[in-house]
Amino acid sequence: MELSERKKKILTAVVDEYIRSAEPVGSKTIAETAGLGCSSATIRNELAELVTLGYLEQPHTSAGRIPTPVGYRMYVNELMQRQRLSIEETEEINSKLGERLRQLDHLISDIGSIASQLTNYPALALAAPAPSTIKRFDLIYIDANTFIIVAMLSGNTVKNKLVHLPVSVGQDVIQRLSSVFNANFTNVTEDKISPLVIRAAERAADDTMGLVAVIASFAIEILTEAQVSESYVSGANRLLGLPEFRDPEKAHALMSFLADSEHLRGLPGPNMGDESEVRVLIGPENVADELRDSSVIVASYDAGDNTRGIIGVVGPTRMDYSKVAAKLSLIASALSQRLGGGGTPPPGLNNKLIIKDIGDTHGQ
Amino acid sequence: MELSERKKKILTAVVDEYIRSAEPVGSKTIAETAGLGCSSATIRNELAELVTLGYLEQPHTSAGRIPTPVGYRMYVNELMQRQRLSIEETEEINSKLGERLRQLDHLISDIGSIASQLTNYPALALAAPAPSTIKRFDLIYIDANTFIIVAMLSGNTVKNKLVHLPVSVGQDVIQRLSSVFNANFTNVTEDKISPLVIRAAERAADDTMGLVAVIASFAIEILTEAQVSESYVSGANRLLGLPEFRDPEKAHALMSFLADSEHLRGLPGPNMGDESEVRVLIGPENVADELRDSSVIVASYDAGDNTRGIIGVVGPTRMDYSKVAAKLSLIASALSQRLGGGGTPPPGLNNKLIIKDIGDTHGQ
DNA sequence: TATTAGCACTCGTAAAGAGAGAGTGCCAAT
DNA sequence: ATTGGCACTCTCTCTTTACGAGTGCTAATA
Numbered sequence: 001m002e003l004s005e006r007k008k009k010i011l012t013a014v015v016d017e018y019i020r021s022a023e024p025v026g027s028k029t030i031a032e033t034a035g036l037g038c039s040s041a042t043i044r045n046e047l048a049e050l051v052t053l054g055y056l057e058q059p060h061t062s063a064g065r066i067p068t069p070v071g072y073r074m075y076v077n078e079l080m081q082r083q084r085l086s087i088e089e090t091e092e093i094n095s096k097l098g099e100r101l102r103q104l105d106h107l108i109s110d111i112g113s114i115a116s117q118l119t120n121y122p123a124l125a126l127a128a129p130a131p132s133t134i135k136r137f138d139l140i141y142i143d144a145n146t147f148i149i150v151a152m153l154s155g156n157t158v159k160n161k162l163v164h165l166p167v168s169v170g171q172d173v174i175q176r177l178s179s180v181f182n183a184n185f186t187n188v189t190e191d192k193i194s195p196l197v198i199r200a201a202e203r204a205a206d207d208t209m210g211l212v213a214v215i216a217s218f219a220i221e222i223l224t225e226a227q228v229s230e231s232y233v234s235g236a237n238r239l240l241g242l243p244e245f246r247d248p249e250k251a252h253a254l255m256s257f258l259a260d261s262e263h264l265r266g267l268p269g270p271n272m273g274d275e276s277e278v279r280v281l282i283g284p285e286n287v288a289d290e291l292r293d294s295s296v297i298v299a300s301y302d303a304g305d306n307t308r309g310i311i312g313v314v315g316p317t318r319m320d321y322s323k324v325a326a327k328l329s330l331i332a333s334a335l336s337q338r339l340g341g342g343g344t345p346p347p348g349l350n351n352k353l354i355i356k357d358i359g360d361t362h363g364q
Numbered sequence: 365m366e367l368s369e370r371k372k373k374i375l376t377a378v379v380d381e382y383i384r385s386a387e388p389v390g391s392k393t394i395a396e397t398a399g400l401g402c403s404s405a406t407i408r409n410e411l412a413e414l415v416t417l418g419y420l421e422q423p424h425t426s427a428g429r430i431p432t433p434v435g436y437r438m439y440v441n442e443l444m445q446r447q448r449l450s451i452e453e454t455e456e457i458n459s460k461l462g463e464r465l466r467q468l469d470h471l472i473s474d475i476g477s478i479a480s481q482l483t484n485y486p487a488l489a490l491a492a493p494a495p496s497t498i499k500r501f502d503l504i505y506i507d508a509n510t511f512i513i514v515a516m517l518s519g520n521t522v523k524n525k526l527v528h529l530p531v532s533v534g535q536d537v538i539q540r541l542s543s544v545f546n547a548n549f550t551n552v553t554e555d556k557i558s559p560l561v562i563r564a565a566e567r568a569a570d571d572t573m574g575l576v577a578v579i580a581s582f583a584i585e586i587l588t589e590a591q592v593s594e595s596y597v598s599g600a601n602r603l604l605g606l607p608e609f610r611d612p613e614k615a616h617a618l619m620s621f622l623a624d625s626e627h628l629r630g631l632p633g634p635n636m637g638d639e640s641e642v643r644v645l646i647g648p649e650n651v652a653d654e655l656r657d658s659s660v661i662v663a664s665y666d667a668g669d670n671t672r673g674i675i676g677v678v679g680p681t682r683m684d685y686s687k688v689a690a691k692l693s694l695i696a697s698a699l700s701q702r703l704g705g706g707g708t709p710p711p712g713l714n715n716k717l718i719i720k721d722i723g724d725t726h727g728q
Numbered sequence: 729t730a731t732t733a734g735c736a737c738t739c740g741t742a743a744a745g746a747g748a749g750a751g752t753g754c755c756a757a758t
Numbered sequence: 759a760t761t762g763g764c765a766c767t768c769t770c771t772c773t774t775t776a777c778g779a780g781t782g783c784t785a786a787t788a
Contacts, residue, residue, distance in 0.1 A: 026780055041732055044781070062738045062780050140502045140514060148522055150504060150514055158512055160522050236600065237619035240612050248604050248612060255601035390751055405761050408752065426751050426767045 003053075008079055009036055010046050011055055015067050015075045019318055022243045024064030069283035069317060072295070076280050076321050083322040085330065093118055093327065097334050109232040111311055115331055116235030119324050121313040124264055126231045128308060131189055132157070134219055137181040144168035149218055154187075155307065159222045167209055180205040181215060190223035231264040244316040250293075257290035258314065267296065267312075278325045278332075283317045295319050299332035304339045311335075367417075372443055373400055374410050375419055379431045379439045383682050386607045388428030433647035433681060436659070440644050440685050447686040449694060457482055457691065461698050473596040475675055479695055480599030483688050485677040488628055488662075490595045492672060496521070497553055498583055501545040508532035513582055518551075519671065523586045531573055544569040545579060554587035595628040608680040614657075621654035622678065631660065631676075642689045642696075647681045659683050663696035668703045675699075 003011070013034040017025045027043040047065055050056045055071035058064070067075065085093075096118065100110050112125030132154040140148040145168060150160045184201045185193060193216055202212045236255050245251040257263055267288070281296040297319070298312030311331060313324055367375070377398040381389045391407040411429055414420045419435035422428070431439065449457075460482065464474050476489030496518040504512040509532060514524045548565045549557060557580055566576045600619050609615040621627055631652070645660040661683070662676030675695060677688055 024780090028780080038730095039732055040780095041734090042730085045731085048782080058781085060739055061782095063740075064780065136506075138504045138512075140504075142500070142516070148502075148514060148516070150512060150524060152506070152512070152526075156526060158524050158526050160514060160524050162516075162520060162522050235623065237616060237623050240616035240619065246612055248610050248615065251612065251615075252601060252604035255604065259599065259601050388751090392751080403761055404751095405763090406759085409760085412753080422752085424768055425753095427769075428751065 003074075006036060007046055007050060009034060010043060011050060011067075011071060011074065012079045014047075014050075014056060014065055015071065015079070018066055019320055022318060024059055024066050026064035029064070067317075069285065072282045072317055072321070073285075076282065080322045083326040085323075085326050089327070090330065093330050094334065097331065097338070108230050108309065109234065111309070111331075111335065112232045113234035115311045115313060115328065116238065118327055118331070119313045120238055120241075121315040121319070121324065122233060122236045122238055122258060123311065123313045124231065124233050124258070124267070125312075126229055126264060126267070126310040127303060128229045128310065132223065132226045133187050133189055134185060134223065136186060137178060137215075137219075139174045139178045139181075139215075141171045141174045144170070147174055149215060151219065151222060153222070153226060155226075155304070157226065159225075161218055161222075163214065163218075165209075165211075169209070169211070173211075177205055177207070177211055177215065180212065181219075185216065185219050190220055190227075193220055193223075229265060231261045233258045233261075233264070239315075242316055244293075244318065253290055254294060254314070257288065263288060263290075267298075278329050280321060280325065293317065295321075297321065297324050297328055299325075299328040301332040301335040302339065303335070309335065309339075367438075370400060371410055371414060373398060374407060375414060375431075375435060375438065376443045378411075378414075378420060378429055379435065379443070382430055383684055386682060388423055388430050390428035393428070431681075433649065436646045436681055436685070437649075440646065444686045447690040449687075449690050453691070454694065457694050458698065461695065461702070472594050472673065473598065475673070475695075475699065476596045477598035479675045479677060479692065480602065482691055482695065483677045484599075484602055484605075485679040485683070485688065486600045486602055486622060487598050487675065487677045488595065488622070488631070489598070489676075490593055490628060490631070490674040491667060492593045492674065495553055496587065496590045497551050498549060498587065500550060501542060501579075501583075503538045503542045503545075503579075505535045505538045508534070511538055513579060515583065515586060517586070517590060519590075519668070521590065523589075525582055525586075527578065527582075529573075529575075533573070533575070537575075541569055541571070541575055541579065544576065545583075549580065549583050554584055554591075557584050557587075593629060595625045597622045597625075597628070603679075606680055608657075608682065617654055618658060618678075621652065627652060627654075631662075642693050644685060644689065657681065659685075661685065661688050661692055663689075663692040665696040665699040666703065667699070673699065673703075 010030060013030045014025045017029060017033065027040040027047055030043050030047075031038065031040040047056065050071075051058065051065065054068060055074060056065040057068050059066060096114050100114055108125050108127050112123045114123075115125065116123035135152045135154055135156075138150040138152075140150065142148060145165045146163065147165075148160055148162050150158060152158050180201055184197065184204070198213055198216045201207075201216070205212055236258055239245045239251050239255060245254070278297060278299045281291075281298075283295060284292050286292060286294070286296060291314070293316070294314055295317045296312055296314050298310055300308050300310045303309035311328060313328065315324075374394060377394045378389045381393060381397065391404040391411055394407050394411075395402065395404040411420065414435075415422065415429065418432060419438060420429040421432050423430065460478050464478055472489050472491050476487045478487075479489065480487035499516045499518055499520075502514040502516075504514065506512060509529045510527065511529075512524055512526050514522060516522050544565055548561065548568070562577055562580045565571075565580070569576055600622055603609045603615050603619060609618070642661060642663045645655075645662075647659060648656050650656060650658070650660060655678070657680070658678055659681045660676055660678050662674055664672050664674045667673035675692060677692065679688075
């Protein structure tokens with residue numbers, strides 16, 4: 001059944017007011033603020049109906065109304081006015097992003113902390129990289145006992161590793177190994193690197209010292225690693241500022257849940273489409289039990305490297321959906337633009353050259 | 365003035381009991397548990413003296429006693445018996461560390477989360493790398509528009525960066541650049557790389573495209589980066605399980621403090637010696653106001669690369685100093701052994717070869 | 729028929745009071 | 759020096775009371 005126009009207005013007013021105040025909303029408040037020309041008694045009748053329809057509920061008999069998850073859902077889908085961020089807010093987001101993205105290190109966690117700062121809710125940031133292959137190997141000869149492996153992945157990610165040998169090898173051996181590897185282990189996914197292939201390569205390289213096996217295990221390692229999704233939560237402490245988490249039990253439960261990155265992996269559900277739309281999961285719509293009283297808003301962006309990143313925030317069901325969604329959407333599209341494949345390049349140190357990123361290896 | 369033997373015993377009993385129960389300790393409890401052969405009345409007299417001496421205080425006139433920071437300090441310095449961890453606990457620490465250190469990535473933050481798990485307090489992990497220089501450069505030619513810079517630092521850290529050029533250069537140019545760099549920018553600290561030196565190198569390399577400047581800025585960048593200390597806090601949510609943080613205000617204040625990594629940098633004070641001793645900062649001994657009601661226990665370890673790492677935990681002044689200190693000490697020495705310069709090498713994938721680490725670079 | 733005013737009723741919360749219990753401080757006895 | 763005893767203090771909890779916000783219902787009104 002479709003709601004009457006007035007019911008919609010009232011529902012909207014309840015949600016808006018409850019989002020603002022965190023207190024049950026009474027009929028009188030609505031009569032005064034919502035500006036529909038009728039008395040509180042009329043509102044009361046309507047409210048009673050909205051309760052029986054399942055959009056609102058009363059914490060106890062003589063309190064005001066608060067929205068149910070169904071009510072929020074209706075609000076999010078149909079009622080709320082898509083917020084246009086003020087120029088200041090847009091400016092703030094852009095400048096924060098620009099600042100942080102200049103140093104491209106720790107990208108994912110940084111993005112999370114930006115989102116958290118901008119929304120004032122705990123934020124989560126995930127990256128779900130696509131399976132990748134190695135495009136080319138280079139071995140840098142350092143001395144008779146040491147060389148560096150540099151591998152360039154399909155997404156143009158570069159990884160390196162320092163290898164010490166207890167035996168001496170000549171520069172020629174390194175060279176030969178390098179070509180063997182480029183011949184055998186490029187453009188294959190991790191599961192294709194079987195002991196059989198390694199054996200074959202060993203023969204080809206005339207390798208008696210197990211060098212091939214080591215480099216192969218390195219290859220497997222970085223390919224596996226590239227598929228492990230990273231996840232971060234930033235600003236969990238912000239929960240404690242919210243009235244719904246005045247109870248330390250609740251705060252503890254949710255924060256502990258968020259602290260375990262295992263839980264986050266499965267969060268945004270399977271159909272995380274690549275549309276840049278913002279998704280809202282309200283209360284019980286979340287699969288995780290710990291989130292049944294909370295809402296999650298996520299947006300995804302093109303992170304380059306064939307990967308999509310996800311940023312989101314977690315908060316009480318009483319969340320400023322409109323504003324948060326708008327902000328996340330803006331952040332996501334800004335990120336897509338800066339990081340994504342087709343977009344404009346990030347501002348470089350030098351406009352003649354584009355430097356792509358930094359990686360490091362701690363040796364001893 | 366030196367405390368009498370009995371006063372020491374009583375003070376110890378108060379601290380032990382208060383650490384256990386988080387409730388003010390009464391004379392009767394001590395008479396029963398501490399097993400010195402005297403009545404509660406005697407204890408009361410002694411307690412009263414300990415209060416005037418500043419070791420104990422009463423929350424209110426008719427409550428039991430709780431230790432003051434001075435009392436805790438006395439306890440930590442002289443009274444507490446250095447805890448010997450049980451075999452199970454030692455085993456747990458070793459196995460947890462072994463597990464995590466196998467994948468050597470994200471080392472520092474992982475160490476923090478291990479420490480947090482093992483102590484059940486929020487843990488912080490910092491790395492304070494020493495200033496380093498670049499030992500050698502390698503430029504890997506990919507195609508006419510692309511190359512990878514690989515730089516090996518004094519601590520054998522390897523960093524890399526993918527550079528795209530909007531102009532084509534030949535392999536010979538790359539080669540020449542490489543030798544120019546190895547001639548001019550190795551074994552110097554960051555502040556030595558002045559525009560003057562860059563200008564000189566540009567002339568030497570016959571560089572008209574600003575390539576030298578770019579690589580130089582890369583050099584500056586990684587050297588700067590190598591000096592930026594990383595810091596992580598793990599398990600902040602554990603605070604909420606402690607009775608002293610039942611009040612959300614307090615929890616919020618401390619967690620927000622910990623969430624800001626800026627604050628952590630200065631934490632362990634200036635004289636962070638390299639002795640492997642565990643340091644305890646009790647309540648007001650902390651410089652930061654937010655920590656005036658809390659205690660911090662830190663240990664440092666040799667992280668290889670000429671760097672020392674710091675792990676520590678934060679908790680209420682009522683902390684199990686003895687056990688936490690023992691655990692941190694064990695963790696620190698285990699880490700020193702595995703990561704440190706002189707120690708035994710970490711378990712490799714292959715006992716013939718030692719692989720040193722992984723780094724990565726995300727390109728697009 | 730929809731709206732409104734009025735009023736009794738409900739329920740949660742804050743303030744106030746009573747009682748219990750734990751623990752102290754002190755005194756007199758040992 | 760130590761101890762038992764006892765009055766006193768203070769907090770914590772439970773109950774009571776009062777209040778107020780908000781409702782639901784009914785009867786009057788447009």
